[in-house]
Amino acid sequence: MTATQFVKALEDEGVDVKEYRSWRTHNRNHKGPWSNVNGVVIHHTAGTNSLALCYDGMIGLPGPLCHTHLAKSGVATMVGHGRANHAGSFPTNAFNAMLNESSTHPRPSGPENVDANARTYGIEIENLGNGKDFYPKRQYDAAVRWAAAICRFHGWSADSVIGHKEGTTRKIDPKGPIGDKDGPPFDMNQFRRDVDARLAKDEKPKPTTPSKPSTPTKPAKPATPAKPVVDLSNLIVAARRDPDLKQGGTTHPADVKIVEAALKVEGLLGASYAKDGSFGSLTRAAYSAWQRRCGYSGSAADGIPGKASLEKLGAKRGFKVKA
Numbered sequence: 001m002t003a004t005q006f007v008k009a010l011e012d013e014g015v016d017v018k019e020y021r022s023w024r025t026h027n028r029n030h031k032g033p034w035s036n037v038n039g040v041v042i043h044h045t046a047g048t049n050s051l052a053l054c055y056d057g058m059i060g061l062p063g064p065l066c067h068t069h070l071a072k073s074g075v076a077t078m079v080g081h082g083r084a085n086h087a088g089s090f091p092t093n094a095f096n097a098m099l100n101e102s103s104t105h106p107r108p109s110g111p112e113n114v115d116a117n118a119r120t121y122g123i124e125i126e127n128l129g130n131g132k133d134f135y136p137k138r139q140y141d142a143a144v145r146w147a148a149a150i151c152r153f154h155g156w157s158a159d160s161v162i163g164h165k166e167g168t169t170r171k172i173d174p175k176g177p178i179g180d181k182d183g184p185p186f187d188m189n190q191f192r193r194d195v196d197a198r199l200a201k202d203e204k205p206k207p208t209t210p211s212k213p214s215t216p217t218k219p220a221k222p223a224t225p226a227k228p229v230v231d232l233s234n235l236i237v238a239a240r241r242d243p244d245l246k247q248g249g250t251t252h253p254a255d256v257k258i259v260e261a262a263l264k265v266e267g268l269l270g271a272s273y274a275k276d277g278s279f280g281s282l283t284r285a286a287y288s289a290w291q292r293r294c295g296y297s298g299s300a301a302d303g304i305p306g307k308a309s310l311e312k313l314g315a316k317r318g319f320k321v322k323a
């Protein structure tokens, strides 16, 4: 996205954004590519007052050292746009888990041969990184919003977001308690769940500028088309019955088609099966993968839709659930 789109996406997500020096044209593009960007990397600064450092860099590692610096106050300051020296190289297994939005992010292993600076956005969260310095709630919340804004803009899931420590064994960030000194440790799985929860919120936060009392000349907003409705009970019947029917047999094809389309957009169901309206074994498997992505396991991820996972899918992919 462009620098202007970046700022707008963050503001739309409720992030308090500031712009620093010539950040819009500050990058390392003369040293290598910044293209096919498809991931988001979370860092801690391991210091204090790191804003200028993030912009300028240091001897041997020129700035920008990230795209955004996030203060303890929750203020996000833009320091670079384009290639930045934040991630270094990742091994293929860690990079691919991010690229493919895998629901699990394996421990990085193998040669670090992927240029992650070319492929990712990065945020430096102000924190000493000593495991004791805590991330105030407002700072953590701003980090979640920052990552969600990028994912929402690109249509990515939260599994496109990793911690630097998940991209390489060279790093430990982000580290430290959340909320207060006795808070839970910075856990990237929880962070991704928090990003997912934000992405599930369809509505954008209200703009902070008060609207004028009357704006008669303003054209009315075009009516948003009504969202399709999926009947949960129909879906459950289809998910139980269709796998045993003759190939492609259907029970409630209208409801199933809506869910199949959403699973396809999530990358969980192949296009050729996404329109048949049959909740067959492949659709069951795809829905089971969605449930695991939602954090369920075992029999709670058996591919038979439940209310919560279906509502989550609907909130993200534009349908309503009748339960």
Ligand SMILES: [Zn+2]
Binding pocket: 042, 043, 044, 086, 164, 171, 173
């Ligand atoms: Zn880092």
